[in-house]
Amino acid sequence: MAVTLKDVATLAGVSVKTVSNVVNGYAFVKPENRRRVEEALAATGYRPNVGARNLRRGRTGFLALMVPELSIPYFGELAGLVITAAQRRGWSVLIEQTQGTRTRERATVDSLGPHLVDGALVHPEALEAGDFPDPGMGIPMVLLGEHAVDVELDRVAIDNVQAAHSAVSHLVSLGRRRIAAIGVNPRRGTASLRVAGYTAALTDAGLSVVDSLMEPADKYHRANGAAAMKRLLSLPEPPDAVFCFNDLLAVGALRSVAERGLRVPEDIAIVGFDNTEESAFSLPSLTTISPDKAAIAEAAIDLVNGRIIGTENASPREVQPPFSLEIRESTAGVSSPAGR
Amino acid sequence: MAVTLKDVATLAGVSVKTVSNVVNGYAFVKPENRRRVEEALAATGYRPNVGARNLRRGRTGFLALMVPELSIPYFGELAGLVITAAQRRGWSVLIEQTQGTRTRERATVDSLGPHLVDGALVHPEALEAGDFPDPGMGIPMVLLGEHAVDVELDRVAIDNVQAAHSAVSHLVSLGRRRIAAIGVNPRRGTASLRVAGYTAALTDAGLSVVDSLMEPADKYHRANGAAAMKRLLSLPEPPDAVFCFNDLLAVGALRSVAERGLRVPEDIAIVGFDNTEESAFSLPSLTTISPDKAAIAEAAIDLVNGRIIGTENASPREVQPPFSLEIRESTAGVSSPAGR
DNA sequence: CGCCATTTTTACATCGTTGGAACAACGTTG
DNA sequence: CAACGTTGTTCCAACGATGTAAAAATGGCG
Numbered sequence: 001m002a003v004t005l006k007d008v009a010t011l012a013g014v015s016v017k018t019v020s021n022v023v024n025g026y027a028f029v030k031p032e033n034r035r036r037v038e039e040a041l042a043a044t045g046y047r048p049n050v051g052a053r054n055l056r057r058g059r060t061g062f063l064a065l066m067v068p069e070l071s072i073p074y075f076g077e078l079a080g081l082v083i084t085a086a087q088r089r090g091w092s093v094l095i096e097q098t099q100g101t102r103t104r105e106r107a108t109v110d111s112l113g114p115h116l117v118d119g120a121l122v123h124p125e126a127l128e129a130g131d132f133p134d135p136g137m138g139i140p141m142v143l144l145g146e147h148a149v150d151v152e153l154d155r156v157a158i159d160n161v162q163a164a165h166s167a168v169s170h171l172v173s174l175g176r177r178r179i180a181a182i183g184v185n186p187r188r189g190t191a192s193l194r195v196a197g198y199t200a201a202l203t204d205a206g207l208s209v210v211d212s213l214m215e216p217a218d219k220y221h222r223a224n225g226a227a228a229m230k231r232l233l234s235l236p237e238p239p240d241a242v243f244c245f246n247d248l249l250a251v252g253a254l255r256s257v258a259e260r261g262l263r264v265p266e267d268i269a270i271v272g273f274d275n276t277e278e279s280a281f282s283l284p285s286l287t288t289i290s291p292d293k294a295a296i297a298e299a300a301i302d303l304v305n306g307r308i309i310g311t312e313n314a315s316p317r318e319v320q321p322p323f324s325l326e327i328r329e330s331t332a333g334v335s336s337p338a339g340r
Numbered sequence: 341m342a343v344t345l346k347d348v349a350t351l352a353g354v355s356v357k358t359v360s361n362v363v364n365g366y367a368f369v370k371p372e373n374r375r376r377v378e379e380a381l382a383a384t385g386y387r388p389n390v391g392a393r394n395l396r397r398g399r400t401g402f403l404a405l406m407v408p409e410l411s412i413p414y415f416g417e418l419a420g421l422v423i424t425a426a427q428r429r430g431w432s433v434l435i436e437q438t439q440g441t442r443t444r445e446r447a448t449v450d451s452l453g454p455h456l457v458d459g460a461l462v463h464p465e466a467l468e469a470g471d472f473p474d475p476g477m478g479i480p481m482v483l484l485g486e487h488a489v490d491v492e493l494d495r496v497a498i499d500n501v502q503a504a505h506s507a508v509s510h511l512v513s514l515g516r517r518r519i520a521a522i523g524v525n526p527r528r529g530t531a532s533l534r535v536a537g538y539t540a541a542l543t544d545a546g547l548s549v550v551d552s553l554m555e556p557a558d559k560y561h562r563a564n565g566a567a568a569m570k571r572l573l574s575l576p577e578p579p580d581a582v583f584c585f586n587d588l589l590a591v592g593a594l595r596s597v598a599e600r601g602l603r604v605p606e607d608i609a610i611v612g613f614d615n616t617e618e619s620a621f622s623l624p625s626l627t628t629i630s631p632d633k634a635a636i637a638e639a640a641i642d643l644v645n646g647r648i649i650g651t652e653n654a655s656p657r658e659v660q661p662p663f664s665l666e667i668r669e670s671t672a673g674v675s676s677p678a679g680r
Numbered sequence: 681c682g683c684c685a686t687t688t689t690t691a692c693a694t695c696g697t698t699g700g701a702a703c704a705a706c707g708t709t710g
Numbered sequence: 711c712a713a714c715g716t717t718g719t720t721c722c723a724a725c726g727a728t729g730t731a732a733a734a735a736t737g738g739c740g
Contacts (some may be wrong), residue, residue, distance in 0.1 A: 002454050002455065002726095004725095004726060004727085005726070006726080007727095014689075014690090015689060015690050015691080016690090016691095016726090016727085016728095017689075017690065017691085017727095017728080017729095018688085018689060020722095020727065020728060021688090021689090021728095023727095024728080027687070028686095028688055028689090029689090030687090030688060030689090033688085033689085041697055047455060048455070048727075049395075049401055049420075049455040049725085049727070050393050050400075050455045050456050051391050051395045051455060051725090051726080051727095052395050052455075052695090052725070052726035052727045052728090053726075053727050053728080054391050054695095054727090055389075055391045055392050055395055055695050055696070055697090055725090055726080055727075056694075056695055056726080056727050056728050056729085057695085057727085058695075060390070060391055062434075069420055070416045070417070070419050070420035070423070071413075071416050071417040071420045071617065072408065072416075073411075073413060073416065073618075075409045075416070075610065076411050076412075076413065076415070076416030076419075077410070077411040079410050079416075079435070080409055080410035080411045080437060082435075083435055083437055092434050092456070093434070093435065094402075094432050094434060095419070095423055095433065095435060096423075096432070097420060097423055097424065102690080113393075115341050115342065115387060115388065115389040115390045115391060115696090116390050172711085219618075222617065222620075222621045226621075237495070249737065251618075251621050252621060253621065255621055255623060258623050277411065277561075277562065278413075278591075278618055280562075281562045281566075281591050281592060281595055282622070282623070283594065283595060283598050283622070283623045292736075318684095332715050342696095344695095344697090345696065345697070345698095346696080354719080354720090355720050355721080356696090356697085356698095356717065356720090356721095357697095357698080357719075357720065357721080358718085358719060358720080359701095360697070360698060361698095361718090361719090364698080368716095368717055368718055368719090369718070369719090370717085370718060370719090373718085373719085388696085388697075389695085389696050389697070391695090391696080391697090392696035392698090392725090393696075393697050393698075394694070394697090394725095395696080395697075395724095395725050395726070395727095396696080396697045396698045396699085396724075396725055397697085397698075397725085398725075455726090541688055552699045589693090
C-alpha cells in the first residue's frame with residue numbers, strides 16, 4: 001500500500017541506496033539517474049517512513065510540550081506558537097496535559113522516554129526540584145515560565161519579579177494606595193516571584209504590605225478570581241486596586257466588581273497578567289502584563305533544538321524574553337464603557 | 341544509553357523474544373522466567389522503543405488533529421478534550437494548525453501520510469470536497485464540525501441547523517423582531533448551515549429575512565464581531581437582537597454595543613455559539629449554544645480508533661452529539677450588571 | 681593500452697521490535 | 711517406551727531507512 005524506497009528503486013531501475021541518496025541530497029549521483037529517480041519519486045508519490053528513518057537515526061522527530069490545560073487561553077496561545085516555531089525547525093509537537101497536579105506532572109516528566117520524543121518543553125505548575133529525572137540521563141528538557149525550582153535545566157521565562165513590580169508600580173502611579181493581589185500560592189514557583197515583585201513595589205512606594213489584601217488562589221481560573229474578589233470586597237476596608245496573577249483571575253474579578261455595582265477603574269483598578277486575547281475585549285478591557293509569547297516559544301524551541309542537535313554539554317542556559325505593560329481601560333479607562 | 345530488549349534479555353538470562361513476550365503479556369511464560377524478566381525490567385528501567393515497535397507493527401501510535409488555531413478558545417478546549425480521550429485509548433495526539441486557509445488545510449490533509457500518523461481528526465474551515473485524498477487510499481480520517489462538504493468520510497458534528505434554529509427561536513420568544521446574524525460566510529460549511537437554521541427560524545416565526553441584517557465575517561475572531569456589530573448599529577433600523585455564529589464574534593459584538601452606550605439585553609439581546617468558558621464570564625454573560633464538546637471528542641476518537649483497529653470497511657458513519665441552549669444574561673439578564 | 685584516481689552505484693549490516701516457525705522439554709497415554 | 715499434544719523457548723526474518731565499505735564505472739595520463 002505505502003510506497004517504499006524499494007518500490008521507487010525498482011521503478012527507476014537503480015538500487016535502493018541511490019534513491020535514498022537522491023532523497024537526502026547526496027552530491028554524487030549521475031544526472032541521468034537523478035532525473036530517473038526524481039521522476040519515479042513523483043510518479044509514485046513517495047513519502048519517507050518517518051518511523052523507520054528515525055529508528056535508523058536514533059531520533060523520533062517529536063518534541064513534547066507539557067502544559068496544565070489547553071483550555072486555559074494562555075496555554076492555548078502558547079501551544080499554538082510553540083507548534084509553529086517547532087515546525088520551522090522540522091519538529092512535530094506532542095502535547096501532554098497535567099491539569100497542574102504534581103502527581104500527573106511527575107508521571108508525565110518521567111514517562112518522556114528518549115524513544116517517544118527527542119526533547120521536551122515543560123511548563124510545570126507544582127513540580128519540585130527532586131521530581132525531575134537526572135538531567136543528562138534522559139532527554140533534553142527546557143523549563144518554561146518557572147524560575148523558582150532549583151534544577152539544572154535550560155529555562156525560558158520573563159522576569160516575573162520585575163513584571164509584577166511594574167504592574168504594581170503602575171497602580172501606585174495612578175494614586176492607588178490599597179493594592180490587593182489575587183493568586184498568592186506558595187506551591188507555585190511563579191506565584192512566589194510575583195508576590196516578591198508585588199511586595200517590593202509596595203515597599204518602594206512607601207506602602208505597607210497588608211496580609212488581608214493578599215488573596216490566595218488554588219487554580220488560576222475565572223471562578224477563583226471571582227471568589228477572591230468577593231472576599232476582598234467584603235473587607236472592612238476594601239482595596240482600591242487589584243493585581244491579578246493572570247488574566248483569568250482578573251476577568252473573574254471584573255465580574256465580582258460589576259456584581260457589587262462598583263466601577264472599574266473608578267472604584268477599583270485591575271491589572272492582569274499574560275495579555276491573552278480575551279483581555280483586550282473584556283468590558284472594560286484589561287491592563288495586563290504582556291509577555292512576548294512568540295519570543296518565549298522561539299527561545300524554547302531554539303534551546304531544545306540546540307541540545308538535541310549539538311553534542312555540546314554546556315551548562316544550563318537561562319533566557320528571559322521581554323515583556324511590556326499593556327495599559328487599557330481597567331486602569332486608565334475614561335470610564336467603564338457600560339457604566340454610563 | 342537507552343535500554344533495549346537485548347539488554348534485559350542478557351540480564352535475565354533468556355532470549356530477546358521471551359522478554360518481548362513478557363512485555364506484551366503473552367500467556368505462556370514459565371513463572372520462574374517471568375519473575376526473572378520482570379526483575380530485569382525493573383532493574384534496567386526498560387521502556388519500549390515506540391518507533392521500532394511501530395515500524396514492526398505498521399503503526400505509529402499517533403493521531404493528528406487538524407484545527408485552524410489553538411489560540412481560538414473553542415479549539416483549545418476541544419483539543420484538550422481530544423487529547424484526553426485519545427490517551428484513554430493509548431493514542432498520542434499531534435496537532436496541526438492551518439489558520440483556516442484552504443491552502444494550508446489542503447497541504448496538511450495530504451501531508452498526513454500513513455507513516456506519521458495512523459489516523460486524523462480534521463476540522464476544516466475552507467476545504468472543499470475535491471481537496472480530500474481518496475478515502476481508502478490514505479489513513480482513516482474523521483471530519484469534525486462540518487456537514488456541508490460532500491465526501492465519503494466519518495463525521496462528527498452537532499446538528500448545526502437545529503442549533504441555530506433554537507438560538508434564534510429563543511430570541512423570537514423574547515419578543516425580538518429585528519434579529520441579525522453575524523458570521524455569514526459562503527465558504528464555510530458550518531456557516532451555511534447556521535444561516536439555514538437562522539432563516540428557517542425567522543420564517544417559522546413569520547418574520548422576514550432581511551439581507552442587511554446578515555453580516556458576513558471572514559475570520560471568527562473578536563475583532564470581526566466588533567466590526568460587524570458596528571455596521572449593524574449604524575443601520576437606519578438597527579437590530580434588537582443578534583445571533584453570532586461563535587462566542588468570539590459575540591464578545592466582539594458586546595463591546596461595540598457597550599461602546600455605543602447601549603445595553604445588553606435591554607436594547608439588544610445577543611446569542612453566541614460554542615459555550616466557551618469565556619462566555620460564562622463576559623459582562624454580561626453570554627447566552628450561547630453549547631455543543632457537548634466532550635461527546636464530540638469521544639465520538640471522534642471512537643470513530644478513528646474503530647477504523648484503524650477494525651479491518652471492516654463499513655460505509656461512513658455520521659455522529660451528531662447533543663447540544664443545548666445555555667441561557668444567560670445577554671438575553672435573559674435582569675440588566676447589564678455594570679449598567680446600574 | 682594499462683593503470684590509477686575519481687566518481688557513482690551497489691550489497692550488506694544495522695537500528696529495536698515482533699510474527700512465525702522451529703525446536704526443546706514436559707507429562708500423558710496407548 | 712514410543713508417540714503425542716501441550717507448553718515454553720529460541721532462532722530467523724522482516725518492518726523501511728541509512729552508514730559503511732566494497733565494487734563498478736568513468737576519465738585522465740603516461
